[in-house]
Amino acid sequence: MPTDFEADRIDRARLSRLLERERARFVDRHPRSATAYAGAEHLFGRVPMTWMNKNAAGFPVYVDRARGARLTDIDGHDYIDFCLGDTAAMAGHSPAPVVAAVSRRLADLGGASTMLPTEEAATVGAELSRRFGLPAWSFTLTATDANRWAIRMLRAVTGRPRVLVNSYCYHGSVDESLIVLGPDGRPRSREGNVGAPCDVTLTSRVAEFNDLDGLARELAHGDVAAVLMEPALTNIGIVLPEPGYLDGVRALTRQHGTYLINDETHTFSAGPGGATGAWGLSPDVVTIGKAIGGGVPVGAYGLSAELAAALTGRADLDLVDMGGVGGTLAGNPMSIAATRATLQEVLTDDAFAGMIEVATAFAEGIRKIIEGYALPWSVSQLGARVEYRFATPAPRTGTASAACADPDLEDYLHVYLVNRGILLTPFHNMALMCPQTTVDDVARHHEVFTDALGELLG
Structure with missing residues (x-):
């Protein structure tokens, strides 16, 4: 749940309206994915594996093709992919x-x-x-x-x-x-x-x-x-x-x-x-x-x-x-x-060095944005992986980490980012770099993230 200070900063009614708006925008932008999902009646949960129902928008993006740090869905939208198959594609898509x-x-x-x-x-x-x-x-x-x-x-x-x-x-x-x-x-x-x-x-x-x-x-x-x-x-x-x-x-x-x-x-x-x-x-x-x-x-x-x-x-x-x-x-x-x-x-020694350098730029940029809005959040980095958390200091145990989840806020940020061509790991605010991820990709995430907070916080 959000902290008292965070609750003071975030208007929950505004958050609800923005989340509803972004989900509606997602539906409008993804008619082919919606049709594919609705028609998958012979799949348990309408997806090949039920984890794929973990998404912020009501139905998943259906992939058409992917290469490096980029993914294109069947509606023709391109994405900078910071999810990378929940780590499976840390080498980039189809190296x-x-x-x-x-x-x-x-x-x-x-x-x-x-x-x-x-x-x-x-x-x-x-x-x-x-x-x-x-x-x-x-x-x-x-x-x-x-x-x-x-x-x-x-x-x-x-x-x-x-x-x-x-x-x-x-x-x-x-x-x-x-x-x-x-x-x-x-x-x-x-x-x-x-x-x-x-x-x-x-x-x-x-x-x-x-x-x-x-x-x-x-x-x-x-x-x-x-x-x-x-x-x-x-x-x-x-x-x-x-x-x-x-x-x-x-x-x-x-x-x-x-x-x-x-x-x-x-x-x-x-x-x-x-x-x-x-x-x-x-x-x-x-x-x-x-x-x-x-x-x-x-x-x-x-x-x-x-x-x-x-x-x-x-x-x-x-x-x-x-x-x-x-x-x-x-x-x-x-x-x-x-x-x-x-x-x-x-995934060579040199590739990791580059991935970690880009991840460090990601972490430093997010910290500056959070500090600029005076939010009581934190950023954690694990080599080529970065996550922003709705707590400060960052949680030190798994139980404390579970307790600082904020599903509506997470969903809002995720669907806002997806609607503007950014994919994060869907179950929390985690971004992973692959050898093809660039500082320009990081800058684009930060631009969209800043806009999302600006609309939310006013």
Whole structure:
């Protein structure tokens, strides 16, 4: 909810009128998207995947084509894309090296799904090892799968049943991660959890991000196989680690004989080796997905040498056939080819340097606009990713971050921006840079953002 000071500044009746006006404008500008949505009666929720119904305007923009940092919808409108497929297109849409690698795999070499290895896989594993510091890698199709398989292996090797996550974390649809701390400070299922196989408090423990005392209390039970965490929270809004917090997490997990998994799927924006590389972290497992394939579905998990040896040394664990670790399409030649091209030719060290420079310009410009309107908001940056928050100082926990959401204000800003050719990540005010994003793109966002605030605040 908005703060008292913010409520004084924002006329809620005006906000409601402006939001209604912008939604009406969206409908007028997108007749073909409206028709496509209305006619998709054989799709559950009228979309290929129900997440696509998360939009500010009542129905989604339907894409026609996309390239680099640009997207064009079926109504012919062009957009500067700061959403980038919710990180999946952090390399830009259809980067030329990935297109070439996938085309060669399919057209020249064939064998998109062979259930056999290619030599490229070892090359990709070596590059991931260089970036993240872990020597043994395996592949999945999604980061959700990578997290699920890592959890199973760590339960097996420790003999412990539980996983610990941060309140309001995001690790895909991993059942064990859908736990939060309630207002009374007790763990409970996250609101809206669909079809949980069992009470999540039976499988999981939870602590607030940036709370070492809470983490220590939960680990003291002695039943936690692994702490699964993002080095910075992202999907509830960017929540950055406080000085010493991540070192404290590593010390506590070692003290209690608990493995540490860094989910770098979104925090990959921090640099070529994600937050693990940028901040000198030393997890036992890294999981990642989305961006490493340049838009082609892929995920991966990396293991420490000690953990890999412990697993392969267990004759009782079926890691080859029906043990619950694997998938027919995982590590397929096409996704491996896309990942090699993305890591070696697109999301390079130099590319990250440029993306982070543009993101810094984005963050600095937003701060100036917010300060100019004397709004009690803040800006958080995670490498190539930036978000503006309706709170100051920026929230330090997931629960606090969830509490500062303002759905009507978010919807107004999103639909106002969409109507003027700017796409943000649809579930909060997050902007991601790709190698093709320019300072002119940033300037255009800031121009439209300033106009939106000007109309709202008068």
